[in-house]
Amino acid sequence: MPSIEEYIPIVGKELVDELFLLGESMKGKAFQNINSTSVGGGVAEILSRMVPLLREIGVNARWDVIKGDEKFFAITKNIHNALHGASIKLTDEDIEHFLEVSKTNASELDLSSDYVLVHDPQPVALIDKRNHERSYWVWRGHVDFSDPYLPVWNFLARFVNKYDAAVFSAPSFARQLNIKQVLIPPSIDPLSDKNKELSEETIREVFQRFGIDPSRPIITQISRFDYLKDPVGVIQTYKMVKRYIDLQLVLAGGGATDDPDGLKTMVEVQEAAAGDKDIFVLFLPPASDIVINALQRGSTLILQKSLKEGFGLTVSEALWKSKPVIASAVGGIPLQIAHKHSGILTCTIEGTAYWIKRLINDPAYAQVLGSNGRKHITDNFLITRHIKDYLLVFLSLMHRNDIVYL
Amino acid sequence: MVDSSTFHFKTKIDLTVLLGIKATTLTDLLAGIKSVPDSSIYFHTHKFLLQHQFISPEPPNDFAFWVTNALNENILGERIASMELIRVKNVAELRKQLVDLIEGSLIGHTRVVDSPPGEEFHFMSSQTFVLESPYAACSLKEFCVCLNNVSTSSLFYHIFDARLRMNREENDFSEWFRRIGNQSLADAVRQIDPYAQSLESLRKNILNLMRIHAEH
Numbered sequence: 001m002p003s004i005e006e007y008i009p010i011v012g013k014e015l016v017d018e019l020f021l022l023g024e025s026m027k028g029k030a031f032q033n034i035n036s037t038s039v040g041g042g043v044a045e046i047l048s049r050m051v052p053l054l055r056e057i058g059v060n061a062r063w064d065v066i067k068g069d070e071k072f073f074a075i076t077k078n079i080h081n082a083l084h085g086a087s088i089k090l091t092d093e094d095i096e097h098f099l100e101v102s103k104t105n106a107s108e109l110d111l112s113s114d115y116v117l118v119h120d121p122q123p124v125a126l127i128d129k130r131n132h133e134r135s136y137w138v139w140r141g142h143v144d145f146s147d148p149y150l151p152v153w154n155f156l157a158r159f160v161n162k163y164d165a166a167v168f169s170a171p172s173f174a175r176q177l178n179i180k181q182v183l184i185p186p187s188i189d190p191l192s193d194k195n196k197e198l199s200e201e202t203i204r205e206v207f208q209r210f211g212i213d214p215s216r217p218i219i220t221q222i223s224r225f226d227y228l229k230d231p232v233g234v235i236q237t238y239k240m241v242k243r244y245i246d247l248q249l250v251l252a253g254g255g256a257t258d259d260p261d262g263l264k265t266m267v268e269v270q271e272a273a274a275g276d277k278d279i280f281v282l283f284l285p286p287a288s289d290i291v292i293n294a295l296q297r298g299s300t301l302i303l304q305k306s307l308k309e310g311f312g313l314t315v316s317e318a319l320w321k322s323k324p325v326i327a328s329a330v331g332g333i334p335l336q337i338a339h340k341h342s343g344i345l346t347c348t349i350e351g352t353a354y355w356i357k358r359l360i361n362d363p364a365y366a367q368v369l370g371s372n373g374r375k376h377i378t379d380n381f382l383i384t385r386h387i388k389d390y391l392l393v394f395l396s397l398m399h400r401n402d403i404v405y406l
Numbered sequence: 407m408v409d410s411s412t413f414h415f416k417t418k419i420d421l422t423v424l425l426g427i428k429a430t431t432l433t434d435l436l437a438g439i440k441s442v443p444d445s446s447i448y449f450h451t452h453k454f455l456l457q458h459q460f461i462s463p464e465p466p467n468d469f470a471f472w473v474t475n476a477l478n479e480n481i482l483g484e485r486i487a488s489m490e491l492i493r494v495k496n497v498a499e500l501r502k503q504l505v506d507l508i509e510g511s512l513i514g515h516t517r518v519v520d521s522p523p524g525e526e527f528h529f530m531s532s533q534t535f536v537l538e539s540p541y542a543a544c545s546l547k548e549f550c551v552c553l554n555n556v557s558t559s560s561l562f563y564h565i566f567d568a569r570l571r572m573n574r575e576e577n578d579f580s581e582w583f584r585r586i587g588n589q590s591l592a593d594a595v596r597q598i599d600p601y602a603q604s605l606e607s608l609r610k611n612i613l614n615l616m617r618i619h620a621e622h
Binding site for chain 2: 012014015017018021146168171172173174175176177180181182183184329330388389392393395396399401402403404405406
């Protein structure tokens with residue numbers, strides 16, 4: 001795991017000094033993160049990198065994962081889909097089971113920390129066990145809340161309103177709540193296996209392994225096989241472009257332990273891709289970070305054609321590698337891409353196909369987009385900024401003024 | 407005791423606060439601009455400068471960007487974009503100018519245009535945390551060295567925040583140059599329009615002015 005000092009050449013010494021200063025202001029306090037999975041998905045990925053760095057800057061940080069049975073995760077998957085707008089009703093039995101599992105977790109976890117950051121809906125009900133006397137609790141929603149199915153959101157809001165603050169990844173996710181709401185986009189770690197520099201040889205070897213031809217254009221979407229990422233729509237887009245340009249499509253991703261729908265989508269994708277040797281559907285096992293890194297670096301363009309998106313960290317990953325990105329204008333993606341400046345935002349299959357052709361035919365413009373994108377990610381979406389924001393949100397609960405002199 | 411001949415460079419970190427107020431039409435935007443706190447007006451007219459440093463010098467503020475891109479109100483967008491923020495003395499004045507421009511545009515406006523779904527304007531504000539930086543200068547020579555090294559956030563704080571967020575008479579650099587007796591340099595730096603350039607250009611321009619004034 002890289003040390004905090006190794007980030008200085010990337011983000012500058014001053015930013016790292018600021019982190020130490022903020023860490024100092026939280027000295028002697030315990031900072032606990034709680035989520036529902038230790039592997040797979042963006043939350044687990046960022047926490048695994050962030051917690052050691054927090055400790056290095058002097059924060060007594062820990063990370064706990066709640067437990068749940070298959071039924072619990074099926075219910076929370078329904079909650080996840082409902083927050084993305086699907087009309088899914090929670091039955092009384094679902095609610096009872098959800099609360100029962102929360103109660104069991106609350107009794108098994110040590111919740112005595114001074115600062116508690118609870119991630120996503122699965123552990124939201126732990127708030128009922130807070131010690132009001134001496135702790136600050138913040139709830140962090142990572143998913144797209146722009147148009148939630150209201151009965152399910154109202155159920156969750158009962159708990160969220162008991163926190164001191166709520167954190168969302170994009171401005172459009174803000175809700176009518178009685179508590180402070182803060183914008184904190186997620187981040188990527190530039191030194192992780194998924195984002196670090198790779199040798200040309202490593203990249204070549206990965207493409208060879210999958211039989212992908214590096215001499216022809218390659219468009220790639222990296223994401224979980226989830227209908228919200230619209231992998232079938234990506235295949236339709238590819239087929240529209242294929243009439244004019246001899247390109248290849250790579251759809252690569254894995255699944256998280258709390259995602260029971262992944263395999264179903266995977267089957268639909270395989271059916272849509274059947275019979276085309278230039279479509280590469282790669283279901284990657286956990287710990288494939290170097291492979292993903294290489295696929296992104298070796299591709300001509302990166303797509304992220306999601307229907308809904310919590311944030312879309314794969315966009316930041318690709319831009320960090322100076323790759324031109326075409327992505328849907330959903331969730332947190334417009335925060336990462338200023339249209340026609342640091343990438344391309346589209347809404348339709350036809351628009352995406354048009355821009356694929358345009359960027360493949362105009363590599364100089366594509367390069368400018370990638371280069372601007374890298375600068376934007378360096379300034380706004382790296383893990384060091386994210387750590388800073390998490391510390392600030394707790395400091396903001398202790399200092400209520402608009403301007404705070406630390 | 408604070409030594410008034412020493413310039414202590416500060417830096418700042420902002421936490422973005424979501425106000426939960428959104429606009430889909432020009433009328434909604436006007437209502438929001440009239441009601442949100444000063445920190446929100448400041449946030450929407452300044453954060454683009456710090457966050458999108460590679461897009462220079464436009465788009466300069468969120469209101470102009472939204473009015474142009476979400477509502478296709480190009481004339482009003484251009485007017486908001488070209489407001490001379492350097493001449494504005496405080497946020498109340500800035501708010502009034504915005505209100506006047508939008509109200510003027512709404513006169514005789516019979517057509518109500520809604521922003522496309524997903525492109526609503528979301529009002530935000532920021533909570534600013536001010537920190538000491540390791541840089542301090544007792545002379546113009548030392549000031550140059552520091553200015554070459556401080557972060558863009560520090561530069562932003564002393565030039566933009568000092569005037570409109572901290573309600574000081576002028577930017578911190580001019581104030582210090584004046585305090586140590588260098589009136590002409592203070593005036594020259596005060597004359598720069600920081601809104602019409604990127605932060606790195608601003609840094610270079612101030613350093614350049616310091617060099618010119620040192621030679622005379």
